[in-house]
Amino acid sequence: MDIVIITGGSRGIGASAAKACAQAGMGVILTYNQNPEAARRVVLSIEETGGQAVALQLDVGVSASFAPFRDAVASTLLSKWQRADFDALVNNAGYGLYAPIPVVTEEQFDGLFNVHLKGPFFLTQALLPLMADGGHILNMASATSRVATAGVAPYAAFKGGLEVLTRYMAKEFGTRRIRANSIAPGAIRTELGGGLNDEFEAMLAGQTALGRVGEADDVGRVVASLLSDANGWINAQSIEVSGGYLI
Template identity: 55%
Template sequence: MNIAIVTGGSSGIGRSAAVQLATRGSGVILTYNGNPDGARETVAEIEALGGTAVALPLDVGRSETFPAFRETVVRTLADTWQADTFTALVNNAGISGMSRFEDASEELFDELNRVLFKGPYFLTQAMLPLLRDGGAIVNITSNSTSSGMEPGYSVYASMKGGVAVLTRYLAKELSVRGIRVNAVSPGPTRTRLGDDGFAKHPEIIAPLAARTALGRVGEADGIGRVIAFLLSDEAEWITAQEIEVSGGYNL
C-alpha cells in the first residue's frame, strides 16, 4: 500500500495534498504544529472519503526532535498499516516572513532557515531509511524566487531557492534507489500562510489576480492535485524538476 507523509497538513496546501493523496488510495501521515483542530479536520475529511490518516505533532524548525519523530512514525506505520516503510514525502510545512534587505535581522534569517531549509533538509535525511525504494519526494518551494520576486522577500526566497537546489541534488543522489524528487513552486495562493493574510486583508486579492494571467489567485486544491500527480505512477519519468503552479503570475 502507498503511504505518504505530508508535513503541515492541518490546512492549506498541505491539507489539500493529504486529501488528494487519500482519494488516490494512499494512507496519510500528516503533521501539524499549533493547529491540532485543523489536523483533526483533515483526518476527518480523509476518513469521510473512506481513507485512513493519522495526525502527528511536529515542529520542522526543531531538528533535534526528528529522531523521536521517526520512531513515532515507525510505530504508526506498524500499528495503522502493518508496514515498515512509506512511499512518499511532501515537505510542505512552513512559515512566512518579510523584511527589506537593509532591515533584515539575523533572528528572522535564522528562524526562516530553521523552518524552510534546515528543517526539510534534515527531516528528509532522518526519514530516508524508512522511504521505500522507488518512492518519491515533493518539496514545496515558491515563485518568489522567480516570477513572483518582490521587495521584502530576500530571506524567504533565499531559503526557498535553497530547497530548489536541494531538490536537484536529492534527485541525483537518490536516483540509485529509484526515488524521484521534484518541487512545486506556488504563486499567490489562498492559504493561512502569512498569519492568514488573505482572510485578514482581502483587499490584496484583486491586485494579485490582476497580475495573474488566468485572472485569479490560486486555491490550495490547484496545488494539491499537482503534488499528488508528481507522487503518482503517472509521473514516473519526472524527476529533478521545479514546476511553477501560479496561473501565470507576472506572465
C-alpha cells in the same frame, strides 16, 4: 496502498494535499506543529470519505525532534498499515514573514532558514531509512524565488535553495530509484503570511494570466498527481503552479 508523509498538513496547501492524496488512494501521515485540533479535523475529513490518515506532531524548525519523529512514524506505519516503510515525503511545512531586508533580524532569518531549508534537508535525511526504494520526495518551493517581491527576501532565498537541493536529492537518491521534484506555487489564498486582503488579491490576480489567485486545492491536486505512477518519469524538476504569474 502507498503511504505519504506530508509536513504542515493541518491547514492550507498541506491539508488540501493530504485530502487529495487520500482521495487518490494513499494512506496519509500528516504533521502539525501547534494546532492538533486542526489536524484532527483534516484526519476526520479524510476518514469520512473512506480514506486513512494519522496526524503526528512535528516542529520542522527543530532538527533535534527528527529522530523521535522517525520513531513515531515507524510505530505508526506498523500499527496502522502493517508496514515498515513509506513511499513519499512532501516537505510542505512553512510560514511567511513580510520584512524588507534593512529590518530583517537575525532571529527572523534563522527561523525561516530552519523551517524552509535546514528542516527539509535533515528531516529527509532522518526519514530516508524508512523510505521504500522507488519512492518520491516532493519539496514545496515558491514562485517568489523566481520573481523578486520586496519584503520576502529570506523566505524566497531559502525556497530557491530548496529547488537546488531538490536536484541534488534526485542525483544522490537515484540509485534507490527515489525521485525528487519541487513545486513552486504562485499567489495562493491561504493563511501564509497573514493571508490576502482585497486590494492585494486584486493586484495579484491582475498579474496572473488566468485572472485570479490560486486556491489551496489548485496545488493539492498537483501534489497528488506528481506522486502517482502516471508521473513516475518526472524527476529533478521544479514545476511552477501559479496560473501564469508575471509571464
